[in-house]
Amino acid sequence: MYISFDIDGVLVDASRRLASCTRDGELDLSCFLDCAKLAMDAPLPYIELANALTKRFRVVVVTGRPEYMRKCTEEQLRRYGLSFNGLFMRPDEDRRPDPLYKADAISRLISDGVYILAHFEDNRDTAKALRARGIDVVLVS
Numbered sequence: 001m002y003i004s005f006d007i008d009g010v011l012v013d014a015s016r017r018l019a020s021c022t023r024d025g026e027l028d029l030s031c032f033l034d035c036a037k038l039a040m041d042a043p044l045p046y047i048e049l050a051n052a053l054t055k056r057f058r059v060v061v062v063t064g065r066p067e068y069m070r071k072c073t074e075e076q077l078r079r080y081g082l083s084f085n086g087l088f089m090r091p092d093e094d095r096r097p098d099p100l101y102k103a104d105a106i107s108r109l110i111s112d113g114v115y116i117l118a119h120f121e122d123n124r125d126t127a128k129a130l131r132a133r134g135i136d137v138v139l140v141s
Contacts, residue, residue: 001117003053007063009122016040035072043080060086064098099129
């Protein structure tokens with residue numbers, strides 16, 4: 001059995017990166033998804049929980065970050081001490097909103113035999129979309 005975690009807002013505090021990439025209330029997504037800006041982030045306590053869960057479950061990360069960020073994302077998570085069994089990232093060409101992307105991605109993982117017992121998420125709309133597909137979600141704030 002697996003437990004899955006989102007990154008930004010769950011495992012990683014991206015609030016400084018978010019603030020630096022927001023102008024007049026509009027998020028500059030290319031700025032926010034710039035690997036060079038990940039140094040602004042900080043680990044959150046859910047990393048400790050994820051590591052503790054590895055004693056009983058396999059831990060995977062399902063993120064809306066695009067595939068082109070794989071190397072810097074893996075480096076960031078390892079730098080923060082996260083042990084994980086897989087990192088599932090949004091294909092670069094996938095521009096769907098997170099609720100649609102993650103609901104499809106996690107449903108696909110489950111249909112491929114990766115039984116996800118629960119997903120830790122900070123986005124209410126994503127949590128709602130996952131729950132609509134029968135996926136248990138722990139909504140964190």
